[in-house]
Structure formats: C-alpha cells, structure tokens
Amino acid sequence: MSKEQLKQAQQFIEAIPHAKALGMEITEISDGIAQLEMDYDARFVGDSETGVISGGAVSALMDTCCGAAVMSHPDVAGATATIDLRIDYMRGATPGERVIARAEVYHLTRTVAFVRAKSYDNDRANPVATATGAFTAEKKA
Template structure:
C-alpha cells in the first residue's frame, strides 16, 4: 500500500465520529474512496419508520470525500463546501455505502462527487458535490 493510501486509512480511523458511526473503509484508489456504515438504531432519525438520520448520511459522505482527497498525496484536508441532495430515505436495516471521486484538483482545492446508496445501488439515497482543501506534505 503506498503512503497516500496508508495516510487515507489512518485519516478515517483517527476521526472519532467515523469510529462512533462504525464507518469502514472498503476501497481506496487514486482520488477515490468507498466507505460504508452499518445500520444502527442509535442513528435513527425517525423512530416511527426506523430511517437513519440525514446527519449520519452526510457525515459518511463527507468522510468518504475527504478520504478520496487524501489518496492524492495530500497531507491533510478540510471541507470547504459540501452540497447534498437527499433523494430518498435509506432502507431501514441496510448498510449505507458512500463512493467518492475527485474529478478536478488544483494546487489547493479538490472537487469531489459522492453518491450514497443502500443495497439498492440503482437508486441513490443521496448525492453530493464538494470542495476540499489540499494541503501538500511539508517539503513537497
């Protein structure tokens, strides 16, 4: 595993809310990351339906996006902007997966697209676009 991928994995594992939400890194590549989170009744936003709160979904999407940026040899990143469109409620009881990809990178900003799905990958739960800082390693 190259240094950028190791750093991306450490980035996710070091974030307290990522651990608290049970996020798991599934895959990483050059400017991409897939992270999932299991269904957990602690994160239900509507007890009547059992649907996961949108805040948990947004945290997953934000974390996947940051991980995608880190794979580009960035020393660190921060969210500048994340615009989310919620398309439907995630199905109660199902794992949610966020797939992020950097589609344009400048010296200081990475632009990311991310899609969250449950087991029905043909119907997104949410999509987002965002801008993230790109902090280069010291001496780079």
C-alpha cells in the same frame, strides 16, 4: 488498493471521533477514489416510526468519504478539510441495510480538490443521496 493507501486511510478514519463512533469502514481506496460503508444501527435512526437513518449520519459518511478520496489522490500532499459540501437527499436509506458512500476527485487545482459522491444501500440504482464539494488540498510540487 495498496497496503500503504489502506493504512493511511484507516488512520484517517480512526483520527476522526465521529467516523469511529459511526462505525465507518473503508472498503476501497485508490488514486482519488474512496468507498466507505456504515452498518445500520438503531442509535442513528432519525425517524423512529420508519426506522430510517438520520440525514446527519449519511452526511457524515459522505463528508468523510470525500475527504478520504482527496487524501488518496496521488497529487495531494497532506491533510484536507471541507470548504463546501452540498448534499441532495433522494430518499431515506432502507432500514436495516448498510449505507455505502463512494467519492471521486474529479478536478484538482493548486489548493482545492473538487469531489463528487453518491450514497446508496442495496438498491444501487436509486441513490440515497448525492454530493458535490470542495476540499482544501495542497498539491505536491
């Protein structure tokens, strides 16, 4: 991860109010790949009986991670926006544990980036959720 990529990615996160409010942190950024993490926070609990973080918080983490992956792609010029994002929830994140999202651009056209993502907690063998999405992307000339 270059200092410039990290700087751009951090600016991207800080420009998104919900990403900042959820405490998202970029832990990896490279050519078309991003990893963001979010600490467990009782404010984001969706089920008070189990203490499981809400699907909305996980969704926001995954969407933001996908956007960061698109912006880090070496052939993309400028910002991005979500066109479509499908998230499949496999299980609730373990209460008290950090949630990690990792996304990768797997195909890029002139105007659209296609991304796959996975989120997990300490149990990396069993994802919390998976996602596939399409994002706007202006390909460099």
